[in-house]
Amino acid sequence: MVSLSQTSLPTWAHTPQVEPVDPTGRVHTLVGVTGDGAEGDSPTGTAVREVVAGWQAASGSATLHVHLCADVAAGIAALEADLVSARVGHRVLVAGTADACLAVRAAAVRAGLADDELRFGVVAADVRTVWCVHCSATTAAAVGLDEDLTCSGCARTLVVYPHVSRRTGHHLGFMVDAEDQPWEVPA
């Protein structure tokens, strides 16, 4: 496998870690994606709340907007609402599982944020979302890089390529034996 530092995968997308608060920020939006359901706190939710509390304690005199959200969609909605009036000097910190962080990062990138305005606190990195190049379906699964999974859209066996789209946050997946298929030079 290629060295992961040479890929589009952030380190935190394969090894859980919590990045520190950027002390130069004037305002911080903290988004925690807890994954909590109706039945109450999940282990992920507890870990995410700990990360967010740590960031709050380390933020000094900066202004904070804290959003603990049950899922990615709510997290993105809270972030986008904050960014409407945000000024340069604003930082965004996202806590959650790696797939949730990648999805919220994609929304932040689409909104025009730069890499040096974003920090992440990842509590688990075993689930990946994989986008199929053949049918465009996205499949979420506990699968490692360079491992196979079955596409939820077309049932092809996909290999999880070590590339993540900045725009969507999904890993790239393509047919594992694509090179071995019979083919002809088109007439």
Add this chain to the structure above:
Amino acid sequence: MSTMTATSPTALTATALPAGARLTLVVAALDDTVPGVRSLTLARPDGAVLPSYTPGSHVVVEIPAGEGRARRLANAYSLTGESVHPTTYAISVLRCDPESGAAGGSAWIHTLGLGDTLTVTAPRSAFAPVQLATRHLLVGAGIGITPLVSHLRSALRWGRDVQLLQVSREGYGAHVDEVRALGGDRVTVLGDRAALAAHLGPLLADQPIGTHLYTCGPTAFMDAVVATARDLGWPPSRVHLEHFGLDALDPGDPFTVAVDGGPTLAVPSGTSLLEALEEHGYDVPNLCRQGVCGECRLGVVPAASTGVHHRDLFLGDDARAAGDCAMACVSRALTDAATGRAHLEVSL
């Protein structure tokens, strides 16, 4: 296809220029209205279309040796005119007085007459607008307005949100009338640094999150702009600088150099590594000779050297820390504290 033959030869010329190519241009117009600043309009002798360029680009003008100039000079000047299919290039040159220590390149340009020829490089871009920006904030001082003129023109043409803040002394402002006419109420001209100090903080504190900042002017001015931005939480990726070049560097300590394992050469204080190598017959590619362009980058063997005193404006922190390259025009050897030795082992 018959339409191919109808394509104008000038259009082909404009796109076929290889990197590093030189253009020989004639002075088509001169404007000395602003005290100390000469604006030149340059064109091909046959009037053909010149290569288009990215806003913020510059050309490097070759200035011959002689008339008090010990060696050939190469001065970079921003292009202030039309950037798409231009038939002329426009530059504005502030005269820096050789009697106050300037190298004499700008003074030479101020002696040129209509119809004189000069050699320039193809346009080079080191200060381009960021396409993802939702807003472009341009902050210039004095002759530092020059790379911002093409930024402003391009942003207005493409309907991008843009604002220009310019510091120019009344009556000494090159391009001030032009940018006012172009930008209307998007342009603010301040008369002095005190007005800027009052203006800049509130301005930089209240920019929407997608804004990028571009600044050009004297070093102290840019340092102040960068410090204000940093204090207000601007991340480095949103702040873009165009340097004129380094202010006068100290002559530096003497050191020795060896090229590709060859003989050891002395580089005296006051002589640059580039000058020393040239005097010994080495051919080092170079352009600006003031630590900006990166053209004269040399490989350095860290294990056989005592460390690089970089002094350039080109390398990033990582490249500096690696210690495996140096800009021949400004970089020198660090002195090893234990042995007192200062030596670079370089490769061309």
